[in-house]
Amino acid sequence: xxxxxxxxxxxxxxxxxxxxxxxxxSGAITGLLGPNGAGKTxxxxxxxxxxxxxxxxxxxxxxxxxxxxxxVRQTSGLLTDARGLYTxxxxxxxxRYYADMRGIDRTKSDRTIARFADWLDMGEILxxxxxxxxxxxxxKVAITRALVHxxxxxxxDEPTNGLDVMTTRAxxxxxxxxxxxxxxxxFSSHIMQExxxxxxxxxxxxxxxVTAQGTTEELLAMSAKNSLEDAFVALAEIxxxxxxxxxxxxxxNTNKEAA
Amino acid sequence: MGxxxxxxxxxxxxxxxxxxxxxDRRTVLMVFMLSVLMGPLLLVGLSYFISNVEEKAEKKEVFxxxxxxxxxxxxxxxxxxxxxxxxxxxxxxxxxEGKHDAVLVVSPxxxxxxxTGSAEVELVYxxxxxxxxxxxxGVLRQVLRAFNSEVTAQRLMARGVSPGIVRVVEVRNTNxxxxxxxxxxxxxxxxxxxxxxxxxxxxxxxxxxTAGERERGSLEPLLLNPIDRLSIVLGKWAAVATYAVTIxxxxxxxxxxxxxxxxxxxxxxxxxxxxxxYVSFAALLFPFAPAIGALQMLIATYGRSFKEAQTYxxxxxxxxxxxxxxxxxxxxxxxxxxxLVPMLGQMMVLxxxxxxxxxxxxxxxxxxxxxxxxxxxxIFLLNKLLQKEKIIFGRS
Numbered sequence: 303x304x305x306x307x308x309x310x311x312x313x314x315x316x317x318x319x320x321x322x323x324x325x326x327x328s329g330a331i332t333g334l335l336g337p338n339g340a341g342k343t344x345x346x347x348x349x350x351x352x353x354x355x356x357x358x359x360x361x362x363x364x365x366x367x368x369x370x371x372x373x374v375r376q377t378s379g380l381l382t383d384a385r386g387l388y389t390x391x392x393x394x395x396x397x398r399y400y401a402d403m404r405g406i407d408r409t410k411s412d413r414t415i416a417r418f419a420d421w422l423d424m425g426e427i428l429x430x431x432x433x434x435x436x437x438x439x440x441x442k443v444a445i446t447r448a449l450v451h452x453x454x455x456x457x458x459d460e461p462t463n464g465l466d467v468m469t470t471r472a473x474x475x476x477x478x479x480x481x482x483x484x485x486x487x488x489f490s491s492h493i494m495q496e497x498x499x500x501x502x503x504x505x506x507x508x509x510x511x512v513t514a515q516g517t518t519e520e521l522l523a524m525s526a527k528n529s530l531e532d533a534f535v536a537l538a539e540i541x542x543x544x545x546x547x548x549x550x551x552x553x554x555n556t557n558k559e560a561a
Numbered sequence: 562m563g564x565x566x567x568x569x570x571x572x573x574x575x576x577x578x579x580x581x582x583x584x585d586r587r588t589v590l591m592v593f594m595l596s597v598l599m600g601p602l603l604l605v606g607l608s609y610f611i612s613n614v615e616e617k618a619e620k621k622e623v624f625x626x627x628x629x630x631x632x633x634x635x636x637x638x639x640x641x642x643x644x645x646x647x648x649x650x651x652x653x654x655x656x657x658e659g660k661h662d663a664v665l666v667v668s669p670x671x672x673x674x675x676x677t678g679s680a681e682v683e684l685v686y687x688x689x690x691x692x693x694x695x696x697x698x699g700v701l702r703q704v705l706r707a708f709n710s711e712v713t714a715q716r717l718m719a720r721g722v723s724p725g726i727v728r729v730v731e732v733r734n735t736n737x738x739x740x741x742x743x744x745x746x747x748x749x750x751x752x753x754x755x756x757x758x759x760x761x762x763x764x765x766x767x768x769x770x771t772a773g774e775r776e777r778g779s780l781e782p783l784l785l786n787p788i789d790r791l792s793i794v795l796g797k798w799a800a801v802a803t804y805a806v807t808i809x810x811x812x813x814x815x816x817x818x819x820x821x822x823x824x825x826x827x828x829x830x831x832x833x834x835x836x837x838x839y840v841s842f843a844a845l846l847f848p849f850a851p852a853i854g855a856l857q858m859l860i861a862t863y864g865r866s867f868k869e870a871q872t873y874x875x876x877x878x879x880x881x882x883x884x885x886x887x888x889x890x891x892x893x894x895x896x897x898x899x900x901l902v903p904m905l906g907q908m909m910v911l912x913x914x915x916x917x918x919x920x921x922x923x924x925x926x927x928x929x930x931x932x933x934x935x936x937x938x939x940i941f942l943l944n945k946l947l948q949k950e951k952i953i954f955g956r957s
Contacts, residue, residue, distance in 0.1 A: 387779065399577050404788075
């Protein structure tokens with residue numbers, strides 16, 4: 303379970319995140335949906351202990367992120383948009399580097415690498431140097447590297463960004479597999495179809511705040527729109543408690559803690 | 562520095578960085594090859610230069626046009642064992658180009674004027690040409706001065722006057738330095754090159770590990786591992802230090818092999834490095850290169866890209882390479898306070914070691930402490946810098 307309460311972060315004069323609260327349930331896939339600049343990445347970085355928290359709290363698997371960031375990093379796997387690889391090293395060596403650093407023994411890490419290679423269809427590239435890898439190939443290596451310690455909590459920041467159809471599909475399969483293995487998965491995206499197809503719960507974030515939370519159906523009902531895209535646009539535009547559409551307000555989660 | 566260091570992680574980072582950079586064949590080969598070749602190139606060059614200087618000083622040759630116009634001068638030169646040579650016809654141009662020694666021109670009226678009193682000769686030289694005519698002009702002037710005083714003395718004696726009346730002070734030259742020793746002043750190049758190569762050799766590695774990680778976007782995921790940043794910094798620095806020390810070892814090996822294998826008689830008399838001198842060299846260079854490596858890593862971290870970091874680091878290297886040049890030109894005398902200045906202190910001690918002086922431990926301990934302080938402060942600040950969100954996420 304990932305619990306985020308009243309999270310705030312300011313960069314200079316900009317409130318990147320301005321009071322975000324939600325819960326990503328254990329064993330479920332939670333989608334963080336929002337337009338560019340909504341504060342998704344900063345929220346994710348705070349959950350992943352990469353960015354310090356100004357106000358509020360994050361707990362991952364019951365561990366307070368501010369108090370024990372290393373324990374959070376032990377149990378969670380985070381993939382941000384920084385997916386740089388070492389080009390003079392092979393894909394396997396890139397992944398192993400992180401496994402070694404975490405003190406995972408070779409037989410175990412090799413097994414994990416083999417499993418991911420099978421899932422993501424990267425057997426052929428595993429022992430090639432990553433120089434000249436395609437975007438998709440780099441992504442596959444980066445995600446395996448981020449999850450080589452088999453975390454129980456997986457957080458992915460716009461994982462499908464810039465990928466071709468085949469890789470996107472492989473990635474979606476991976477997310478489903480992780481859920482099937484009992485992982486708590488959270489990922490951000492600005493593509494609603496993707497979020498709708500995969501997520502058990504969707505959190506819509508806009509202007510640094512959560513404007514709505516619920517299943518696809520709930521969100522459609524909330525916004526009184528027929529298509530998810532319209533619902534997304536409508537829900538994303540809610541600002542500071544003001545609702546621009548007429549639906550039962552009780553189900554809309556604006557600035558208070560999620561159930 | 563607070564939290565305990567994860568040594569297993571330090572080792573992992575160190576190994577990865579070494580392997581990663583050793584695979585950068587082109588850079589590594591160039592750096593290592595240059596390090597190995599530096600000793601031979603420098604020593605052979607210096608040897609050639611010194612023997613050239615010596616040869617000129619020993620030759621006792623003067624270039625004179627129409628010496629036959631001045632029989633007394635020719636006679637004087639013959640008695641002093643000088644060989645008189647005819648210059649090339651276009652010697653004026655050649656001197657201007659620095660390709661000819663200074664020339665003395667004797668006019669046809671010399672004999673006539675000499676007989677009646679004072680004759681004139683012309684000295685042709687170019688004092689902006691350090692290596693050619695400027696050196697030989699000294700010889701010619703000296704010869705003429707000696708000739709002058711001999712003739713004066715003879716003339717005075719012929720008139721019954723003691724020559725001492727015009728020679729109030731008799732100057733006797735006792736030059737304790739040999740030409741080779743004077744050329745040896747240039748030997749400061751050896752420690753300078755060794756120090757300079759030690760710090761500039763590991764620059765690309767230091768930059769790639771810091772700004773390179775930022776540029777590639779591999780710093781953020783790296784710092785996501787549950788390892789404290791100090792361990793990561795230490796692992797990276799260990800790799801830079803290994804690299805730097807390897808370069809220094811290669812340089813010293815280059816010097817040693819050259820001195821043993823290539824016969825350089827002129828140099829051998831000046832520097833036959835003893836085992837103790839190699840140890841002294843190593844004692845100064847081993848801590849210096851890694852310490853400056855740490856400083857380069859710190860500065861390079863401010864760069865968002867390899868290129869940007871390269872600019873920052875080049876300023877540092879520029880300062881370091883100019884320290885000895887400034888010291889040389891300002892005729893800075895060796896002083897103990899210099900031990901506290903990185904590069905300058907090392908230069909001073911190494912030069913004295915080269916001259917064969919035996920120095921106390923203090924001359925090695927103080928620079929070592931200075932290096933330790935530089936390395937510690939750099940690593941401490943680098944660790945602090947890697948906590949900054951601006952550095953972790955600020956990509957080009």
